[in-house]
Amino acid sequence: MAREGVRPSYDPAGPDNALRGALQDLRTGRWMAMRTLLADTAQGWQWTQRTQVLAAAAAGTDVVRAWLTEEPGSVHAAVMHGRVSVERALRAQRERHRRTHELWIEAWDAAQSASRTAPQDPVPWVCLLALAQLDPEQRWEEHRAAAPEPMLPPGPWGLLAEAGKRDPYNREAYHRMLQFLYARGGTGRLAEAAAFAQWATGQAPPGSALHLLPLYVRVERYRREGGHDAALDLHWVAEEAARESRRALESWFAHTRAAERSPLDLNHLAHALWGSLQFLDAARVFEEIGPYFTPPPWVHRTPGRDRAVDVFVQARDRCRAAADGSAPRH
Incomplete structure (x- = not known):
């Protein structure tokens, strides 16, 4: 590409x-x-x-x-x-x-x-x-x-x-x-959504897009907490967040062809891998995304759709640099 x-x-x-x-x-x-x-x-x-x-x-x-x-x-x-x-x-x-x-x-x-x-x-x-x-x-x-x-x-x-x-x-x-x-x-309802997402991933076969549901719930929680706050970046680097993105990569991305992947799912996966500092894997997903940016989840990282594109480009470039060996992996 x-x-x-x-x-x-x-x-x-x-x-x-x-x-x-x-x-x-x-x-x-x-x-x-x-x-x-x-x-x-x-x-x-x-x-x-x-x-x-x-x-x-x-x-x-x-x-x-x-x-x-x-x-x-x-x-x-x-x-x-x-x-x-x-x-x-x-x-x-x-x-x-x-x-x-x-x-x-x-x-x-x-x-x-x-x-x-x-x-x-x-x-x-x-x-x-x-x-x-x-x-x-x-x-x-x-x-x-x-x-x-x-x-x-x-x-x-x-x-x-x-x-x-x-x-x-x-x-x-x-x-x-x-x-x-x-x-x-209610904030407590997000716990129900998270439980539902985990239940769904447990039912889903390899290659199913349901393996990305926990990533969507995590974005929703971040959005409700206000987003746009550097202190909230810990939301993405937590061990559970890294595990969720890794599971989505291995259970969905690794088992599907390009024609079977939603651009929205690809953007959520790249965002989650980048946010959890898994830059090399994120770079692979960014290559699959190509030019097909979707506003969510990037729009929740910064006010305004135009700036959401900036966040996407910065994340993509950071991950590509890591993959090219011109930046540290973490």
């Missing part, structure tokens, strides 16, 4: 050129490229990932509605309608919009409908799981099912299981479960 100092920037498609083309078409109000892309996408990680990225881009448009109107029998259009509806509800909640509850119910209906239209697809169940974070008080029965492990709290475990039946260890489903646990609020 070229080592020139090109400044990275965020691209939601990452290295997925086919997805990038569909996104460009979508932004001009057209849906044909999206339909073609989804027809050519196999079930699994890529299917879930592509539908999520497309929905984020389509949520502010009527493109999916136009597709569904034109092809009311399209299974993929029904799934994307559920995706877009959920994205809108989550955005409304973040913005404290007065229509949040209305959009939540619409999204729940759309996701339920998609689950019937596409009974073998995990995405409608991932959508329902995503909506659970809008119910932190767990008023809905499906959001307070008993956990499979006594040390874990009640939650939308049935929804997670339904997604798992269709795509075992679905990456997004487990991240949505984490978001539900975060939404319940």
Whole structure:
């Protein structure tokens, strides 16, 4: 890979050129490229990932509605309608919009409908799981099912299981479960999230992206503690932090091919290895990242997205220097 100092920037498609083309078409109000892309996408990680990225881009448009109107029998259009509806509800909640509850119910209906239209697809169940974070008080029965492990709290475990039946260890489903646990609020709830992440990694086979979940919880804890504080760097060099990053490297990175790796996961792994002073291993991950920077987790190290790129570049250069033998390893 070229080592020139090109400044990275965020691209939601990452290295997925086919997805990038569909996104460009979508932004001009057209849906044909999206339909073609989804027809050519196999079930699994890529299917879930592509539908999520497309929905984020389509949520502010009527493109999916136009597709569904034109092809009311399209299974993929029904799934994307559920995706877009959920994205809108989550955005409304973040913005404290007065229509949040209305959009939540619409999204729940759309996701339920998609689950019937596409009974073998995990995405409608991932959508329902995503909506659970809008119910932190767990008023809905499906959001307070008993956990499979006594040390874990009640939650939308049935929804997670339904997604798992269709795509075992679905990456997004487990991240949505984490978001539900975060939404319940309180510093103590992070202990539940950490316990969940450890439980999930214990269930996951080699190569599963679930092995990175503890890294995400660590970033969330750092964010809640305020971040941007040199004193908090001990958060990353602690023995447990180093162990988590090493486990993710050995259990996920070492068992996957480039096409199976999310840029967000790669950025979290590089960040964790750099933060725990494992520069040589971090350099390997930075090479895999290439130009595909993602704002999280770097944005939590410094105020402002532009400065997050600076942190990324500084970390990458430090690790490359160590790998090239021009700087000490620790």
